[in-house]
Amino acid sequence: MASQAQPIRKILIVGGGSAGWMTAAALSANLAQGCEIALIESEEVGTVGVGEATIPPIRTFNQMLGIDEAEFMKRTQASYKLGIEFVNWGRAGHRYFHPFGPHGRAFDVVPVHQHWLLAKAAGETAGFDEHSMAWHLAKANRFVRPSGDPRSVLSTFDYAYHFDAGLYARYLRAYSEQRGVVRHEGKIGSVQQHGETGFVTGVTLEDGRSLEAELFIDCSGFRGLLIEGALQAGYADWTHWLPCDRAVAIPCEKAGDFTPYTRSTAREAGWQWRIPLQHRTGNGHVYSSQFTSDEAALDVLLSNLDGKPLAEPNRLRFTTGMRRKFWDKNVIAVGLSSGFLEPLESTSLHLIQAGISKLLALFPDTSFDPAVIAEYNHIAATEMERIRDFIVLHYKLMDRDEPMWRHTAAMEVPDSLAFKIDHFRRYGRHIPRDMDLFAPPSWHAVHIGQFNLPEGTDPLGAYRPSGREWLGKLRSAMANEAARQPSHQAFIDQHCKA
DSSP: GGGOOOOOOEEEEEEEEHHHHHHHHHHHHHHHHOEEEEEOOOTTTTTOOOOOOOOTTHHHHHHHOOOOOOHHHHTTTTTEOOOEEEEEETTTOOOEEEEEOOOOOSSSSSSSHHHHHHHTTTOOOOOOOGGOOHHHHHTTTOOOOOSOTTTTTGSSOOOEOOOHEEEHHHHHHHHHTTTEEEESSSEEEEEOOOOOOOOOEEEETTTTTEEOEEEEEOOOOOOOOIIIHHHHHOOOTTTOOOOOEEEEEEOOOOOOOSSEEEEEEETTTTTEEEEOOOOOOEEEEEEEESSSHHHHHHHHHHTSSSSOBOOOOEEEEOOEEEESSSEHHHHHHHGGEEEEEEEGOOOOHHHHHHHOOOHTTTTTOOOOHHHHHHHHHHHHHHHHHHHHHHHHHHHHHHOSHHHHOOOOOHHHOHHHHHHHHHHHHHHSSOOTTTSSSOHHHHHHHHHHHHHHHSSSSGGGGSSSSSHHHHHHHHHHHHHHHHHSBHHHHHHHHHHOOO
């Protein structure tokens, strides 16, 4: 009965890494009194630790924890990120930019991209990217924080970070332990469950120690020790839409431009990431074992590094998809234990953050109300499906003559995405849906960047004078402001050098 329910007094987080320590930090910051929080991790179990690029909501997460940006950046060897440059996506030899923030600023009920489409039809040659402040800064390798003055074009962009995920986890561990989180070193040998309800009651470590709790957070990575190993929540496999199932990652010496953006380069059977940190550059090749071999994938990566490799290759295997239940009984899966979407749009750490936000918004008591659990699972699944659709969009809009890209261009996509592609192709409109993480400007960037150009434009445009002059002034103002800003390196040297 709800009236007999008590506040939860003991929480056990299974697994460390980014997911475990982000969860520990958030819970210790928000459950200050009367709740014991413990975390189990093993030095022997490696973390995936390749998720080094983020999206702007990470700033909200750090602010919730009261973390100072400059201090955090120094401790994690971080750099700034204005968006992602996509190279060879859409077509070989082509590049476009997915910026954080809009293209221009709406000056009319007709969106800026529609004015650009109308101008293009009238002979305008300037590219769509040129109407983004983030892109003007990015292409010049410059950075400044956004302006608070809404009249300035410098108020029309956002930013996130690149950082060392291992250093971030270490930083949050110190934060959490200062707030009372107790870390236990060890591997789990067995899981105990209640005979009638199936609820997890505790775990026993391989050395015989037992730990009990009322609420368990599974941050055990792909293994899903509790959510799958004990509760068998099930898994929805999305490989038929996202064929990449492996990755190889390797850091290299810092060389070349210190870009304030991530680069994603489409390769013959996958894509390569490049993430610049203060002390090194992170690189990886995400690929499909159906279309290339492990050896060939590694060769592609090694032959496209900026500098000398700094470590042995780290190989990963994964199945893209999500748990059929993110929360089952008294176990909540956060991070890779809840599912996996390849890091094409840097959503890995965001999905951890989203899981934590939902947990705080729908925090249970000891009754574990099924209605609360159902709502959490509904929101979590919808969020994952919306992000999945955005990533599948990149794979679908490909015009390249290699077997994998011919396959993805021809494949049937989820109805929820097919509708969006079709509507944009007809009218240049994006139709948002509940729980869309990526706002319309992000979709516009990919549709236009990968040649899903509309057959028609917004009918309202027929009632407007040409916006070409205004678009020209916008480009000029952005170029002038970008030229006045410090380089990415100079900004970091002044404010947050490690």
